[in-house]
Amino acid sequence: xxxxxxxxxxxxxxxxxxxxxxxxxxxxxxxxxxxxxxxxxxxxxxxxxxxxxxxxxxxxxxxxxxxxxxxxxxxxxxxxxxxxxxxxxxxxxxxxxxxxxxxxxxxxxxxxxxxxxxxxxxxxxxxxxxxxxxxxxxxxxxxxxxxxxxxxxxxxxxxxxxxxxxxxxxxxxxxxxxxxxxxxxxxxxxxxxxxxxxxxxxxxxxxxxxxxxxxxxxxxxxxxxxxxxxxxxxxxxxxxxxxxxxxxxxxxxxxxxxxxxxxxxxxxxxxxxxxxxxxxxxxxxxxxxxxxxxxxxxxxxxxxxxxxxxxxxxxxxxxxxxxxxxxxxxxxxxxxxxxxxxxxxxxxxxxxxxxxxxxxxxxxxxxxxxxxxxxxxxxxxxxxxxxxxxxxxxxxxxxxxxxxxxxxxxxxxxxxxxxxxxxxxxxxxxxxxxxxxxxxxxxxxxxxxxxxxxxxxxxxxxxxx
Amino acid sequence: xxxxxxxxxxxxxxxxxxxxxxxxxxxxxxxxxxxxxxxxxxxxxxxxxxxxxxxxxxxxxxxxxxxxxxxxxxxxxxxxxxxxxxxxxxxxxxxxxxxxxxxxxxxxxxxxxxxxxxxxxxxxxxxxxxxxxxxxxxxxxxxxxxxxxxxxxxxxxxxxxxxxxxxxxxxxxxxxxxxxxxxxxxxxxxxxxxxxxxxxxxxxxxxxxxxxxxxxxxxxxxxxxxxxxxxxxxxxxxxxxxxxxxxxxxxxxxxxxxxxxxxxxxxxxxxxxxxxxxxxxxxxxxxxxxxxxxxxxxxxxxxxxxxxxxxxxxxxxxxxxxxxxxxxxxxxxxxxxxxxxxxxxxxxxxxxxxxxxxxxxxxxxxxxxxxxxxxxxxxxxxxxxxxxxxxxxxxxxxxxxxxxxxxxx
Numbered sequence: 009x010x011x012x013x014x015x016x017x018x019x020x021x022x023x024x025x026x027x028x029x030x031x032x033x034x035x036x037x038x039x040x041x042x043x044x045x046x047x048x049x050x051x052x053x054x055x056x057x058x059x060x061x062x063x064x065x066x067x068x069x070x071x072x073x074x075x076x077x078x079x080x081x082x083x084x085x086x087x088x089x090x091x092x093x094x095x096x097x098x099x100x101x102x103x104x105x106x107x108x109x110x111x112x113x114x115x116x117x118x119x120x121x122x123x124x125x126x127x128x129x130x131x132x133x134x135x136x137x138x139x140x141x142x143x144x145x146x147x148x149x150x151x152x153x154x155x156x157x158x159x160x161x162x163x164x165x166x167x168x169x170x171x172x173x174x175x176x177x178x179x180x181x182x183x184x185x186x187x188x189x190x191x192x193x194x195x196x197x198x199x200x201x202x203x204x205x206x207x208x209x210x211x212x213x214x215x216x217x218x219x220x221x222x223x224x225x226x227x228x229x230x231x232x233x234x235x236x237x238x239x240x241x242x243x244x245x246x247x248x249x250x251x252x253x254x255x256x257x258x259x260x261x262x263x264x265x266x267x268x269x270x271x272x273x274x275x276x277x278x279x280x281x282x283x284x285x286x287x288x289x290x291x292x293x294x295x296x297x298x299x300x301x302x303x304x305x306x307x308x309x310x311x312x313x314x315x316x317x318x319x320x321x322x323x324x325x326x327x328x329x330x331x332x333x334x335x336x337x338x339x340x341x342x343x344x345x346x347x348x349x350x351x352x353x354x355x356x357x358x359x360x361x362x363x364x365x366x367x368x369x370x371x372x373x374x375x376x377x378x379x380x381x382x383x384x385x386x387x388x389x390x391x392x393x394x395x396x397x398x399x400x401x402x403x404x405x406x407x408x409x410x411x412x413x414x415x416x417x418x419x420x421x422x423x424x425x426x427x428x429x430x431x432x433x434x435x436x437x438x439x440x441x442x443x444x445x446x447x448x449x450x451x452x453x454x455x456x457x458x459x460x461x462x463x464x465x466x467x468x469x470x471x472x473x
Numbered sequence: 474x475x476x477x478x479x480x481x482x483x484x485x486x487x488x489x490x491x492x493x494x495x496x497x498x499x500x501x502x503x504x505x506x507x508x509x510x511x512x513x514x515x516x517x518x519x520x521x522x523x524x525x526x527x528x529x530x531x532x533x534x535x536x537x538x539x540x541x542x543x544x545x546x547x548x549x550x551x552x553x554x555x556x557x558x559x560x561x562x563x564x565x566x567x568x569x570x571x572x573x574x575x576x577x578x579x580x581x582x583x584x585x586x587x588x589x590x591x592x593x594x595x596x597x598x599x600x601x602x603x604x605x606x607x608x609x610x611x612x613x614x615x616x617x618x619x620x621x622x623x624x625x626x627x628x629x630x631x632x633x634x635x636x637x638x639x640x641x642x643x644x645x646x647x648x649x650x651x652x653x654x655x656x657x658x659x660x661x662x663x664x665x666x667x668x669x670x671x672x673x674x675x676x677x678x679x680x681x682x683x684x685x686x687x688x689x690x691x692x693x694x695x696x697x698x699x700x701x702x703x704x705x706x707x708x709x710x711x712x713x714x715x716x717x718x719x720x721x722x723x724x725x726x727x728x729x730x731x732x733x734x735x736x737x738x739x740x741x742x743x744x745x746x747x748x749x750x751x752x753x754x755x756x757x758x759x760x761x762x763x764x765x766x767x768x769x770x771x772x773x774x775x776x777x778x779x780x781x782x783x784x785x786x787x788x789x790x791x792x793x794x795x796x797x798x799x800x801x802x803x804x805x806x807x808x809x810x811x812x813x814x815x816x817x818x819x820x821x822x823x824x825x826x827x828x829x830x831x832x833x834x835x836x837x838x839x840x841x842x843x844x845x846x847x848x849x850x851x852x853x854x855x856x857x858x859x860x861x862x863x864x865x866x867x868x869x870x871x872x873x874x875x876x877x878x879x880x881x882x
Contacts, residue, residue: 027499031523035500035509040484052499079500080485098498117498119489143485263542327484330543334479 013069014049014093020061025052036094037087039079040140040327041338041420044087047074047094054099056173056181056206063179063204066093072449073177075200077117077148080140082326082338083418085152085199089453095204097147105130105212111170112210116147120154123210132212135162138414139323150205153197155414157248157279157322160373162213164414166196173207177445181206194440199416200451202444216281218288219247221315222296224304225272229253229356229368232274233349235302236372239295240345246295248279249373250322255382256369259328260321268321269305276304276372277322279315325369326378332365333382337397338420342376343409354403355379362396364388376413377404398424417455425457474515474557477550480543481508487537487547492809492827493530501527504537504547511554521558528554530823532816533682534776534809548781549724552682559684575815576685580675580692582646627657627667634664634757635706637748640696640719642712643675645848652848655875656711656745662878663752663759665706673699676710678718679814681725693725697734700741708738711745711871713777713847714814720782744778745871746846750787753794761877763796768882770873771801771840773831773854775847776809788846788870795877801838805830812853824853832857836865843867 018026027033027050036050037043048071051062066073072092079086088094097117104113107130112123120141123134137156138144144154150172155164171185172192182203184192195205226232232251239246252260252275261268268275276299280292296306309315329336343351352368359366359381370377379400383393401411401424411421411428429437434457441448441456487504488494494503501510507528513519528551535548564572578584623641637660645652657667677692696719700708710716719742722735743751752758770792778784789800811817811827835843836858843858843865845851855867876882 029523031510031513031519031527032499032501034513034519035506038483038509040482078485078488080488096500098500101498140485142489260542263544324486324542327482327486327542328544330480330482330484330545334482336482 010048010069010071013065017049017051017061017065021051021053021058025054025058026050027052033094036076036079036096039076039081039084039086039418041082041336042084042087042418044084044089044419045091047088048091050094050096052096052099056175059095059175059204059206060179060181062093062095063175063177066449067177067179067447069093070449072452073200073204074451075116075147075151075204077145077151078119078140078143079148080143081148081152081416081418082340083152083199083412083416083420085416085418085451085454086148087419089419089451092449097145097206100147100206105132107132110212112212113207114146114210115207116145116150116205118146120144120146120149127212128215130212131214133215134168134210134212135159136165136168139326141323146208146210147205150196150208151199152416152418153414155371155376157250157319157371159414160249160371161245161247161281166193168211169193169196169208170211171209172205174203174205176203177447177450197416199418199455201441201455202450204450216247217283218285219279219281219315220288220292221309221318222278222292222306223268223309223318224276224278224299224306225269226274226276226302226304228273229352230349231303232276233352233372235276235299235304236348237345238302239298240373242294242298244280244291244294244298246278246291246373247281248277248319249371250277250369251275251372251377252277252322252325252369253367255332255365255367256325256329259331260324262331263324263328264317264321266317266321272305277318326380329367329380329382332367333384335383335385337381337383337393338415339379339397339400339404340376340412340415340421341379341401341404341409342374342413343404343407345373345375347407347409348372348375348377351377351403351407351409355400358399358403359396362392364393364396366396371413374413375409394423402427419454422453422455422457425455429457474511474550474553477546477553478508478512478515480545481505482543483509484542486542487540490536490540490807492532492534492536492811493823495808496823496826497530502530504531504541507531508545508547508550511550514558521561522563525558525562528558530820532776532809532811532813532827534813535780536776536807536809539780539807552721555682555684556686557684559686571818572683572815575818576680576683576688580643580679582641582643623653623657623669625669625671627661627669629664629666630661631664633666636666636668638668638670638700638703638705638708640673640676640700640708640710640712640715641669642710642715642848645712648852649848649869651872652711652869655869655872656709658875659745659749659871659878660709663749667709668705670699676715676718677725678714678721681718681721682814689725693722693735694731697722697731697738700738701734705741707743707748708741709743709745709748711846711869712849713744713775713782714849716742716744717777717781744782744784744846746778746788746791747782747784749791749871749874750784753787753791758794759878761795761874762880762882764798764877764882766797768798768841769801769839770798770842770844771803771835771838772870773803773810773835773843773845773850774806775845775850776813778846779807788844791870791874792844795874795882797882798873801840804834804837806834808834810850810853812849814849817849817853825857828853828857829860832861832863836861836863840865842873844870844873846870
């Protein structure tokens with residue numbers, strides 16, 4: 009019986025570490041996009057041994073285990089699909105910086121920003137910068153293989169992993185590295201469906217010495233997308249290259265009052281960085297010229313403070329959309345850059361007949377777009393929302409893109425997975441899942457296309473980047 | 474409340490801004506968690522008594538309001554919920570008695586003075602006192618200053634530039650009478666007549682934020698009477714919590730006959746640093762003498778100034794303007810010091826942990842002086858820096874200005 013197993017677990021670990029009351033458990037059923045079902049119990053482990061005990065208790069009770077960081081994820085990854093045990097890592101926050109090795113050893117609950125802050129004291133930095141970096145945890149970032157603006161130049165979370173400590177479905181502890189079979193790599197982005205990441209050894213790098221920031225506004229989305237293509241074709245690799253459309257500009261302007269150009273159809277934010285100031289300046293010049301040629305109005309940030317404010321604006325886009333409609337269906341498609349102008353326009357046109365406010369923003373530098381359908385669940389038809397979301401996903405696939413650039417699949421995009429991967433690949437996913445979690449107790453109903461629902465969707469074209 | 478709850482997109486951006494989440498690391502003691510709990514109680518899915526431990530732990534600091542990109546009016550939400558839920562709650566008898574006593578004694582300068590003087594003598598006995606009284610005693614200063622009744626009117630020095638009314642506050646009249654005296658001196662020196670309207674009372678914030686809506690309403694109506702009837706240049710508050718309270722009046726009496734009157738009053742209310750900062754912006758503030766020696770001043774953002782009223786720039790600029798002052802930023806300055814009205818008394822453990830954390834953060838920048846704009850923070854910070862063996866003085870921003878005007882800084 010689950011209740012007695014978890015009651016015992018509470019007696020073993022202490023009342024503070026195991027939550028059983030409905031009011032407590034209720035708070036662990038959502039992430040930043042979705043509400044799942046109320047867990048039967050919640051464990052707040054402080055050590056890897058606590059995690060082992062928790063996993064074994066769930067095994068004995070025969071119920072699922074869902075890992076959870078700060079639940080700031082945007083795919084439903086941490087929202088339980090079935091009643092079970094939630095393991096919340098927010099109290100596993102030990103962090104060591106090893107400056108000689110240029111490494112950080114972080115427990116799963118360490119807040120993303122804390123890694124960079126600690127590394128900075130040693131003249132190092134940790135580049136992955138998801139918008140929620142003040143809230144999100146390393147464990148959650150690894151589970152979803154989170155990206156961020158800096159990933160265009162510096163790569164995503166997974167690119168900084170040297171080793172992982174993982175607790176498997178049986179409660180065994182493993183130390184996985186990137187050697188031989190890259191089992192650490194297998195865990196990255198697996199959304200807790202193959203094991204629970206309890207600690208990560210992360211690569212740190214020296215930060216660039218100079219950074220310049222500019223903002224450019226455009227009269228149309230097409231002009232904006234074309235400007236990006238031109239700048240990148242010219243050989244520039246900006247540290248960040250971010251895009252937001254008119255609705256996003258309005259929503260963050262309401263929040264931060266920065267004086268953003270409300271009347272523009274699109275806004276780009278660009279960081280160029282490097283150790284040589286002349287080179288940084290030269291790169292930004294090329295970008296500037298490309299943007300102007302496309303009709304952009306370009307303005308450089310006056311100082312670091314203004315640059316910081318602009319980036320805060322960008323990080324706030326997603327939650328600030330709540331000002332427009334209370335709910336949203338968010339997508340996280342990544343398409344070849346060359347297809348961007350067309351993709352942005354197609355999605356725009358697709359949405360119009362539905363009548364929902366549709367906004368687009370994202371890490372346009374690497375073709376990672378976040379089309380968001382905004383709606384009011386009390387007034388709007390969820391079927392319509394889902395249908396539009398599906399068709400947007402199909403646009404991405406048709407242009408040779410993928411469903412998730414950085415948020416993960418979770419439960420939000422799981423329905424589209426059957427179309428996104430071919431039958432053989434899906435079978436390989438399931439073979440791995442069945443090997444590592446034969447009882448199917450690790451975060452069920454996430455990420456993997458449902459068995460037997462494979463490759464019934466439209467033809468998937470493969471376009472070159 | 475429904476619109477406020479719906480506005481939350483549960484993104485979690487509020488988590489790092491929440492003091493109790495920082496201490497406890499669990500979701501139900503975070504703003505996002507509390508919003509979900511309130512929603513479930515209101516929808517009948519959760520029993521009120523299951524949710525209240527977590528809702529009671531909320532300081533009402535509104536750090537989450539600053540952090541929220543979606544504009545959720547969390548302050549209104551928790552206040553509304555407390556007002557709705559309090560009458561339905563069963564509290565233990567002793568707790569109930571303490572609450573009633575607190576909400577009766579705090580707003581009355583006479584009663585508070587008597588209690589503080591009595592408490593001062595009992596202070597050495599604090600370790601022997603029941604847990605119910607100990608936190609209150611620990612916060613009292615070693616010496617309660619002599620009581621000083623305020624005159625009803627203070628004339629301006631030099632040509633008259635305006636006429637302001639002063640909200641004298643409750644506890645601070647006893648604990649720190651110099652706050653009002655310094656405020657009056659700085660205002661009159663700048664050419665403002667200061668009126669201390671008779672019949673004014675507690676602003677009502679303490680009652681409102683603890684869910685005692687009827688008491689709060691009575692207090693609000695009393696002040697509408699006391700401050701109404703004249704158009705002042707401004708109604709000045711020098712306690713962040715009270716100023717925020719006055720500005721909240723239109724929400725308290727929403728839909729009642731007093732609403733227009735409350736709006737008129739709220740429009741006149743300014744914190745002393747906001748008012749003086751405005752004069753400074755317009756180049757109308759009379760110059761002070763500079764500090765006699767370079768001073769490192771750690772400025773502490775009171776939650777009800779920074780988060781509730783959005784006042785951050787003015788006090789810092791006023792301090793810098795004095796000359797010879799370097800304003801130091803406190804690490805994690807957005808986090809509440811744990812004082813928060815009656816929180817200190819009702820949640821002594823969390824309040825103490827936050828006080829210790831705040832003292833450590835403030836002292837880490839090695840200030841010569843600590844400035845803040847709220848009596849609650851003042852008492853809390855003084856008590857916890859003292860506990861760490863620090864002799865650094867804690868002063869109200871306006872006290873520092875006052876000293877500078879007198880050439881005594």
